[in-house]
Amino acid sequence: MSGEDSEESSFTEKWEYRxxxxxxxxxxxxxxxxxxxxxxxxxxxxxxxxxxxxxxxRVWLRRRRTLAAAGLPGPII
Incomplete structure (x- = not known):
């Protein structure tokens, strides 16, 4: 989108958030x-x-934490 976008990550036992x-x-x-x-x-x-x-x-994305998701890239926005 633009260079002004910002991104943060956090994790719980079941979910990964961006x-x-x-x-x-x-x-x-x-x-x-x-x-x-x-x-x-x-x-x-x-x-x-x-x-x-x-x-x-301000947008929060989430995905389940799995072994398969560990290899997937983060947001490309």
Whole structure:
């Protein structure tokens, strides 16, 4: 999306989480397409989205922690 995106990771016993922050200029459609690609090819699913007054979106993705998921790449957004 852009160089302004930020990403954080965290883990629980069952889930791996990634937080992405999308800048205000990213359209809803563009964000949806990028997140769909993540779901299709990297096993991520949407956990939560927050839209802030300035247009910034904070997105949490999650996927189950498995041996197979350990070899999959992180978000390419």
């Amino acid at each position: 937080r992405l922050q999308l800048p205000p200029g990213v359209s809803r459609l563009s964000a949806a397409v990028q997140l769909s690609i993540q779901a299709e090819f990297s096993g991520w699913e949407l956990s939560n989205v927050r839209l802030y007054a300035d247009g910034t979106r």
